[in-house]
Amino acid sequence: MNSLIESLHHASPLLLLAVVLFAGSLSGALARRLRLPSVTGQILGGILIGGAGFDLFGQESLGGLEPLTDIALGLIAVTVGAHLHINRLRNAVRRLSYLLVAESTITPLLVFIVLYYLGGTSFEIAVLLGAVSIATAPATIVALVRETRSKGVFVKTLTAAVALNNTACIVLFEVCRAAIGSNLAAAEPGTFETSSTLFQLAGPVLLGGGVALVLDRITRLALGPERLATAAVVALVLTSGVAASVGFSAMLACLVLGAVQANITHSRSHLIDSVFANFEPAILTVFFTLAGMHLSLDHLQHAGILAVLYFFARFGGKLLAAETALRAARATERVRRNLGFALIPQAGVAVGLVLLIQDDVRFADSAGLFAAVVLSVVTVNEIVGPVLTRLALGRAGEVGRDRLRLIDFLQEEHIVTDFQAPTKEIAISRLVDMLLRTHSVRGVDRESLVSSVFDREQQGSTCLGGGLAVPHGILPEAEAMIGVMALSRDGLGFETPDGRPVHCMVLLGTAPDERERHLQVLAALARTVGTDRAFQDQLFDSKSPAHAYELLHGEESEDFNYFMEDALKG
Structure with a gap:
């Protein structure tokens, strides 16, 4: 047995x-049977076969999979960045800004x-x-x-908050590291490496944004999915590789890559949905198992009471900040x-920052405790956190709601409250502008769409009574139905x-x-x-697009906004 383990x-x-x-696949499947997130099972499976368990493989062997881990981290960052889609977050700016x-x-x-005050640790x-x-x-969140x-x-x-939080974390950490590192290393206390810090922050942004722009140009010229897949893989690996080589944050660079790419392409993200969908689960399974x-349970002994204080302080801080x-x-x-509760999991970014401190000679005396x-x-967080996130979801x-519904085209970003317009014609024109702004439809001529809607109005009013009007037109360029909703608490004085x-x-x-x-x-x-x-009383009086969305897509609305696959089965 010992010889077998030695060979492994x-x-x-x-x-x-x-x-x-x-x-990872086996432990994830077992976790799902126990009604636990598969991520938790994969991490526990990794602990079992890793250094904290049977220790089947040495650190030298684990190093051979480091490139795959880097790709997984890059893919995760791209996925999170793709959720920072400006049009989709338009109605969420207020709550996301406050949350950030x-x-x-x-x-x-x-x-x-x-x-500092209860734990007695150093200021740094x-x-x-x-x-x-x-x-x-x-x-963890994406999975x-x-x-x-x-x-x-x-x-x-949640997904937008994760992207913003990690961006803020990287920025704040780099600023703190530069300031503290300068005081530790400089002969003159109080000096601050401004140029170095700006370089560490601006570099990944320029790198990720630049690669995204180049990728967009390439994909517009691509003639087939094979070329698209190749370009996407090259973009991801190139961004991670260049960032690591010059000392940038690879996660920040890939996050920017995903965000820029999602905002300059008409589809949500070719890089994620079209290219990596087939093998992403396998990559994430390997990542979480690794x-x-x-992870070593020995860290708990060395960290002692500081780890306990940090866990509960962070836990309380997350709940208090969100509330x-x-x-x-x-x-x-x-x-x-x-x-x-959903923001409790913590792993990739935190571990990456640990490695950053360990490689910084200025923190040689404190890197071990940190x-x-x-x-x-x-x-602890990667065992407890996924369970809490699953419960929060x-x-x-x-x-179970990421399935096509009858009025699935009405997302939060497609709804506006406190809408006002003096005439029906002006109201329709404003809604057409909103439709074209919030939906990605190529080749649509605004005036043609407005004329199509007005022509339908000439045939008969689309004011249906009960406070509802449904103007509509044909979009020859569209592949699926799209729409927008405008709510007016006071009401619009049209003929009904x-x-x-x-x-x-x-x-x-x-x-x-x-x-x-x-x-x-x-x-x-x-x-x-x-x-x-x-239903009218609740919908017409919605405080925000988010409140209206929950009414339209909640469990109580399934009798009219049903899942299309359920209707087909029926």
């Missing part, structure tokens, strides 16, 4: 990859105060741990969202009550069949092949928005 310590990277993939400020101040301050360690506490594990097929305002807020193999920010932003109750505290809490009511003012206007742009769905949407809206007084 010098196993080839391919054998190690096979064992890791098998162990709160997460960047409340959480690190609370961690610093607890560790307390500051650095405070900065690291902002980070959330993007890989759980996809595993549970979750979708909605909560997921939208993360478990690298404070989202209450001030008047976010929906489901988002406000659950987001803090690493022990962070890695020990990462161990369930409590938010968004598990029942004399009631219009409180809800839904502009539909129908693709030629979706006439049947068009009729189904009209019937569903008329049956619910046009006649259900209880």
Whole structure:
């Protein structure tokens, strides 16, 4: 037995990859059977076969899979960055801004105060741990969202918050590291490496943005999926490789790559959805299993009480920051009550920052304690965190909702509240502008669409009564139905069949092949928005687009906004 383990310590990277993939897949499947996130199972499986368990493979063998880990981290960062889509986050700017400020101040301050004044640690360690506490594990969040097929305002807020938090964490950490490092190394205390810090922050942004622009040009010229796949892989590997070679944050560079690429292309992200979809689960399985193999329970002993204080201070800071920010932003109750728990996981970014400190000779005296505290809490967070995130997704009511619904085209960014317009014609023109701004449809002529909608109005008013109007037109260029919704609490004084003012206007742009769905949407809206007084009272009085979205896509709306696959089965 000992000889077998000894031989595994010098196993080839391919054998190690096979064992890791098998162990991760098996442990993930077992976790799902126990109603736990597969991520938790994969990490526990890694701990079992790693140094904290049977120690099947040596550190030298694990080093052979380091490039795959780097690719996984880059892919995770690109995925998170792709959620920073400006048009999709237009209605979420307020709550995300408040959340970013709160997460960047409340959480690190609370961690610093607890560790410095109660834990008695040094000022430098307390500051650095405070900065690291902002980070959330993007890989865990992305994996759980996809595993549970979750979708909605909560997921939208969560994924964007993770991207913003990690960006803020990297920026704040680099500033703190530069300031503290200067004081530790410089003969004259108080000096600050401004140029070096700016270089570390601006470099990844320029690198990721530049590669995204080049990738966009290449994909526009690509003639087939093979070329697209090659270009995407090259972009990801090139960004990670160049960043690592020059000492940039590879995760920040890849995050910018994903964000820029998602905002300059018409589709959500070719780089993610089209190219990496087939083998992404395998990459993430290997990543989480390797993360478990690298974790050592010995860190808990070395970190001692500091790790306990850091864990609870960060936990409390996340909950307090989310509650404070989202209450001030008047976010929906489901988002406000659950987001803090979903932000508990912490791994990739935090581990990367640990490595950064360990490689910095200026922190030679404190790197050991810093690493022990962070890695020990990462161990706990990556076991407890996924469970809390899974529970938060369930409590938010968004598990299993990443499926096509009848009016799936009405997302939060396609809804506006407090809408005003003096005439129906002006209202329709404004909605057409909103439709073209928030949906990615190529080759649509605005004037032609406006004329199409007005022509339909000439045939007969689309004010259906009950405060509902559904103007619509044909979009020959569209592949699927699109639409926008405008809500007016006071009502719009248009001519209607029942004399009631219009409180809800839904502009539909129908693709030629979706006439049947068009009729189904009209019937569903008329049956619910046009006649259900209880539903009308809630929808017309929505405080924000997020509140309206939850009404339209919540569990109580499934009788009219049904899942298309369920309708086909029926």
